[in-house]
Amino acid sequence: MRKHSVGVLLLFASAALAPATRAQSGGQLHFCLHGEPKTFNPILVDDEASEHIRYLTGGVLIRLNRQSQALEASLATSWEISRDRKTITFHLRKGVRFSDGTPFTSEDVAYTMNQLMDPQTHSPTGDAFRSGEGTVDVNTPTPDVVAITFPAPIAGLDRLFDQVAIMSAQSPRKEMAVLGPFFVAEYKAGSYVLLQKNPNYWKHDAQGKPLPYLDSIRLDIQRNRDIELVRFRKGELQMINRLDAEQFDRLKHDDPAVTHNAGTGLDAEQLWFNQVPAAPLPENKKAWFRSAKFRRAISAAINRDDMCRIVYGGYAKPAYGPVSPANHFWFNAALESPKHDTKAALALLTQAGFKYANETLKDAAGNRVEFNLVTNSGNASREKMAAMIQQDLAEIGIKVNVVTLDFPSLIERMTRTFDYDACLLGLVNTDLDPDSQMTVWLSSGENHQWNPNQKTPATAWEAEIDKLMREQASAVTDDERKVKFDRVQHIVAEQQPFIYLINKDVLLAVSPAVVGAAPVVLSPQAFWNAETLRLSPSAELGAQK
Amino acid sequence: MNPSKLLRISCAVFLCAIFLAGVFAGVVTHYSYAKQFRELPNAAPSSSHLFGTDALGRDLFARVLYGTRISLLLAPAAAVLSTIIAGVLGAFAGLMGRWLEKVVLATADLCMALPLLFVLLALRALLPLDVNPVLSVVATFVFLGLLGWPASLRVVWAASRNLRDSDFLLLARASGCRPSRLIFRHVVPNLRPVLLAQLWISIPLYVLTEATLSMLGLGVMEPLPSWGNLLRGLEDFSVVSANPWRALPLLLLILVVISFQLILPAQEEIQ
Numbered sequence: 001m002r003k004h005s006v007g008v009l010l011l012f013a014s015a016a017l018a019p020a021t022r023a024q025s026g027g028q029l030h031f032c033l034h035g036e037p038k039t040f041n042p043i044l045v046d047d048e049a050s051e052h053i054r055y056l057t058g059g060v061l062i063r064l065n066r067q068s069q070a071l072e073a074s075l076a077t078s079w080e081i082s083r084d085r086k087t088i089t090f091h092l093r094k095g096v097r098f099s100d101g102t103p104f105t106s107e108d109v110a111y112t113m114n115q116l117m118d119p120q121t122h123s124p125t126g127d128a129f130r131s132g133e134g135t136v137d138v139n140t141p142t143p144d145v146v147a148i149t150f151p152a153p154i155a156g157l158d159r160l161f162d163q164v165a166i167m168s169a170q171s172p173r174k175e176m177a178v179l180g181p182f183f184v185a186e187y188k189a190g191s192y193v194l195l196q197k198n199p200n201y202w203k204h205d206a207q208g209k210p211l212p213y214l215d216s217i218r219l220d221i222q223r224n225r226d227i228e229l230v231r232f233r234k235g236e237l238q239m240i241n242r243l244d245a246e247q248f249d250r251l252k253h254d255d256p257a258v259t260h261n262a263g264t265g266l267d268a269e270q271l272w273f274n275q276v277p278a279a280p281l282p283e284n285k286k287a288w289f290r291s292a293k294f295r296r297a298i299s300a301a302i303n304r305d306d307m308c309r310i311v312y313g314g315y316a317k318p319a320y321g322p323v324s325p326a327n328h329f330w331f332n333a334a335l336e337s338p339k340h341d342t343k344a345a346l347a348l349l350t351q352a353g354f355k356y357a358n359e360t361l362k363d364a365a366g367n368r369v370e371f372n373l374v375t376n377s378g379n380a381s382r383e384k385m386a387a388m389i390q391q392d393l394a395e396i397g398i399k400v401n402v403v404t405l406d407f408p409s410l411i412e413r414m415t416r417t418f419d420y421d422a423c424l425l426g427l428v429n430t431d432l433d434p435d436s437q438m439t440v441w442l443s444s445g446e447n448h449q450w451n452p453n454q455k456t457p458a459t460a461w462e463a464e465i466d467k468l469m470r471e472q473a474s475a476v477t478d479d480e481r482k483v484k485f486d487r488v489q490h491i492v493a494e495q496q497p498f499i500y501l502i503n504k505d506v507l508l509a510v511s512p513a514v515v516g517a518a519p520v521v522l523s524p525q526a527f528w529n530a531e532t533l534r535l536s537p538s539a540e541l542g543a544q545k
Numbered sequence: 546m547n548p549s550k551l552l553r554i555s556c557a558v559f560l561c562a563i564f565l566a567g568v569f570a571g572v573v574t575h576y577s578y579a580k581q582f583r584e585l586p587n588a589a590p591s592s593s594h595l596f597g598t599d600a601l602g603r604d605l606f607a608r609v610l611y612g613t614r615i616s617l618l619l620a621p622a623a624a625v626l627s628t629i630i631a632g633v634l635g636a637f638a639g640l641m642g643r644w645l646e647k648v649v650l651a652t653a654d655l656c657m658a659l660p661l662l663f664v665l666l667a668l669r670a671l672l673p674l675d676v677n678p679v680l681s682v683v684a685t686f687v688f689l690g691l692l693g694w695p696a697s698l699r700v701v702w703a704a705s706r707n708l709r710d711s712d713f714l715l716l717a718r719a720s721g722c723r724p725s726r727l728i729f730r731h732v733v734p735n736l737r738p739v740l741l742a743q744l745w746i747s748i749p750l751y752v753l754t755e756a757t758l759s760m761l762g763l764g765v766m767e768p769l770p771s772w773g774n775l776l777r778g779l780e781d782f783s784v785v786s787a788n789p790w791r792a793l794p795l796l797l798l799i800l801v802v803i804s805f806q807l808i809l810p811a812q813e814e815i816q
Contacts, residue, residue, distance in 0.1 A: 246784075250787075303583075306583050309583075310583060310586050310600070310601060310602070372674040372675055374674065383767060384600060384601060386767065387581070387601055387767045387768055388581065388583075388601065390579075390767065390768060391579070391580075391581050391768075401675065401678070401766070402766055402767045402768075403674050403766060404766070404767075406666055409666065419674065420674060421674070
């Protein structure tokens with residue numbers, strides 16, 4: 001018996017070793033971009049397709065490890081931030097060359113920063129660094145040291161450099177000369193982008209073998225997700241970076257080995273009520289929507305577990321706050337997670353002066369509680385969620401009329417006319433740091449959707465959030481910032497200006513032929529470690545779950 | 546009784562049965578079309594849910610019946626409206642010719658050139674959000690009827706133009722027939738097969754157009770069912786392959802469209 005166990009153990013051990021030994025370098029990885037890349041210039045990136053190419057080709061000073069969510073040295077071997085959080089000094093890696101052979105020096109960092117901060121460039125990446133009036137000073141005392149000074153303190157300054165791909169000041173190829181693992185070798189508009197291995201890439205694996213292992217990556221431009229899935233099934237593609245729950249289930253049913261659930265993602269679906277004082281709504285509705293007890297009652301009446309199970313096939317988790325549990329550092333675990341409770345919802349409404357009788361809820365003045373819930377048309381999941389909210393709220397006597405609108409009309413109502421009662425939409429979250437949500441939480445922000453662009457905060461709790469958000473932005477340590485942002489999350493949970501509904505799981509597919517894939521929730525989920533991916537000669541070797 | 550007549554009667558009985566089941570949906574089923582049985586999403590047909598349930602656990606049989614009420618009442622109404630407009634304008638244009646023909650055809654071309662999608666989007670943007678759902682549905686079908694005539698008009702115009710120089714019209718004109726009498730007494734009866742064909746073609750077309758419109762926030766809104774939004778659930782073929790009973794509304798639509806076609810008398814029978 002004992003002998004037998006050892007035999008089984010050895011069998012497992014050899015199976016575990018197999019990928020590393022049998023997988024080989026070289027080959028072409030093949031997957032899809034879901035849109036045309038708008039630019040190959042890393043400082044002008046503003047769309048997902050270009051962002052993916054920047055990630056695969058760009059060399060950065062500091063890299064955010066998508067798995068551990070910690071910052072790691074990359075082209076900079078170390079860095080220091082001054083006490084006033086205005087200056088960051090990088091010590092650069094020596095002997096590094098761009099893909100065209102041009103040497104990498106501090107002059108390249110200075111050139112990149114100047115391009116990035118040039119107002120004429122209109123760089124979306126540069127916007128994150130614009131902390132105040134004044135210019136950015138870049139000092140290059142030696143070829144391997146660079147100090148960058150900003151006019152005002154910047155929260156999470158080092159993290160921002162994960163998005164700054166260094167360009168060459170000397171190379172005649174400019175932005176096409178890169179420091180990342182691959183470079184753009186070929187691009188056919190509307191068809192594909194071919195990335196070739198960068199022969200001058202600085203990184204090596206533990207055995208001293210140069211990275212990346214792959215020879216090339218072919219990114220087909222394919223908007224249609226169903227076609228992408230068919231091509232993946234046929235073996236033409238080796239990964240799909242994001243799948244919806246239905247596609248995932250279908251694929252899992254046929255071939256469970258290729259499907260990967262990386263866990264709860266950062267994106268949330270949420271509902272909010274229009275609290276804009278100038279909105280063309282009846283005064284009684286405005287009074288309901290301004291009542292925190294009304295909003296909390298709505299939140300308690302919605303059955304999030306049913307939504308996760310029915311709409312997302314179980315591939316989602318109930319959401320209660322602005323930060324997903326996937327955001328390890330900033331998530332406030334102390335927040336209470338309210339349960340679906342119709343009785344508690346009715347109790348809150350009674351406290352707020354509403355009366356429930358004959359399966360109908362009326363306010364103190366005798367008006368029936370009824371509102372329109374708008375969402376964008378063509379999104380089947382949201383339409384299902386809206387239908388479920390409709391039934392959940394009918395149980396507490398509220399009549400909800402679901403209206404689907406095309407996206408431009410919806411945006412027009414949300415941002416200009418404010419002619420809507422409640423809105424159901426999703427929030428795409430790509431950045432972990434709360435600073436990226438400034439325009440959402442500051443009462444003056446344009447994405448402060450329930451009442452945007454306020455001159456002065458309309459409520460005391462919004463004023464407190466404003467103060468806390470500003471304080472966290474200027475706090476010295478991340479722990480101090482966390483204390484402030486935890487309080488923001490607490491206020492949001494208490495006031496429910498956004499009623500968070502669910503956080504979707506990150507679902508993707510990776511062919512068994514790809515060795516070394518370790519899908520994560522942060523973008524780019526499937527290929528964040530592209531430099532260490534290999535292709536196995538046989539399909540039975542696959543991604544490690 | 547000859548087989549074609551028997552088939553026609555069977556189709557008429559089938560259509561009447563469907564129509565009555567839709568009108569008396571509340572009697573035929575005790576389920577509400579909106580009630581979600583959340584423990585039973587995508588359930589297979591059973592004694593408690595004859596057609597099974599949809600993705601939210603709503604009884605599909607109840608939804609089909611209530612959907613029939615909307616689609617089978619309003620789509621034919623819109624088809625009748627558009628066919629009447631096409632018939633009258635097409636017959637006049639074909640028969641009278643000259644400037645009237647040019648004006649009518651130019652108007653039809655103009656209407657066909659209108660980007661219907663954007664016109665409908667503009668309409669949705671103009672409508673208040675709290676418009677009554679029933680009113681929204683009726684307005685949508687009226688709008689479809691008012692905008693759907695140009696394609697039929699071309700067909701009717703071509704047919705009436707062929708009649709323009711016929712001997713019987715020449716005789717009618719020679720005997721001093723007024724244009725209106727020419728149209729309604731001589732031309733329209735001869736156009737009947739064309740008009741009926743246009744009418745029957747339009748009905749399923751409007752049912753499907755309604756499905757598209759509900760994606761734009763026009764037409765039938767949740768949780769009100771229509772054949773259009775029931776068919777929308779079949780866009781993803783995997784849903785049908787995993788839950789074949791979800792295709793029952795499609796089967797019903799096919800049977801209804803075929804029945805409409807089969808109860809049409811053949812052209813030689815009309816003549």
